[in-house]
Amino acid sequence: EDKVVQSPLSLVVHEGDxxxxxxxxxxxxxxxxxxxxxxxxxxxxxxxxxxxxIEKKSGRLSSILDKKELFSILNITATQTGDSAVYxxxxxxxxxxxxxxxxxxxxxxx
Amino acid sequence: xxxxxxxxKYLFRKEGQNVxxxxxxxxxxxxxxxxxxxxxxxxxxIYYSQIVNDFQKGDIAEGYSVSREKKESFPxxxxxxxxxxxxxxxxxxxxxxxxxxxxxxxxGTRLTVV
Numbered sequence: 001e002d003k004v005v006q007s008p009l010s011l012v013v014h015e016g017d018x019x020x021x022x023x024x025x026x027x028x029x030x031x032x033x034x035x036x037x038x039x040x041x042x043x044x045x046x047x048x049x050x051x052x053x054i055e056k057k058s059g060r061l062s063s064i065l066d067k068k069e070l071f072s073i074l075n076i077t078a079t080q081t082g083d084s085a086v087y088x089x090x091x092x093x094x095x096x097x098x099x100x101x102x103x104x105x106x107x108x109x110x
Numbered sequence: 111x112x113x114x115x116x117x118x119k120y121l122f123r124k125e126g127q128n129v130x131x132x133x134x135x136x137x138x139x140x141x142x143x144x145x146x147x148x149x150x151x152x153x154x155x156i157y158y159s160q161i162v163n164d165f166q167k168g169d170i171a172e173g174y175s176v177s178r179e180k181k182e183s184f185p186x187x188x189x190x191x192x193x194x195x196x197x198x199x200x201x202x203x204x205x206x207x208x209x210x211x212x213x214x215x216x217x218g219t220r221l222t223v224v
Contacts, residue, residue, distance in 0.1 A: 042218060043153075043215050088152060088153065090153075094208050096206070096207040097158065097168075100152035100154070105150075
């Protein structure tokens with residue numbers, strides 16, 4: 001059975017801290033690993049990772065995929081209160097199915 | 111602007127009633143998906159459709175039904191057979207059935223059974 005597991009489930013940090021969110025996956029016919037940020041309603045897209053070992057960066061956020069270990073991490077440096085959200089990891093199969101993890105709730109305190 | 115529109119944003123239903131959630135996209139995407147999100151949990155796949163007039167069950171299809179008569183529309187019906195329908199429902203689409211171009215989400219419908 002396909003599954004995606006995220007850790008930790010929740011995290012509280014202070015502004016300026018660096019956080020690392022973890023995602024392990026077991027997805028049949030794996031195609032890509034996606035990260036989303038969900039604040040109130042619709043998840044917003046952060047990264048799509050298809051190749052192992054290549055870091056993707058967007059401002060203070062970065063992510064990398066390890067296809068051998070079936071693992072991905074999302075790093076956020078110099079956290080701000082606006083980073084407070086639920087971060088979702090999803091594994092995509094080549095049939096188009098997205099399998100989501102439980103999400104990590106991040107709270108950044110001033 | 112292209113995007114996905116879900117309606118209504120909030121919906122209340124009495125026990126024993128069927129209710130239909132709307133999802134419309136003008137992105138010309140082939141594939142569409144319905145997910146359910148419960149508090150403190152990730153998204154779980156209900157149904158998905160890779161092409162018009164075809165759809166497949168996801169992981170939690172029991173108590174739900176869908177149709178895909180038009181490319182831009184993928185309505186979800188929550189039937190009375192769904193034992194615990196109170197949840198947040200999200201619709202998504204992707205360019206093709208392989209998801210190569212990523213996924214776009216609607217703003218969601220929050221369904222409450224009263």
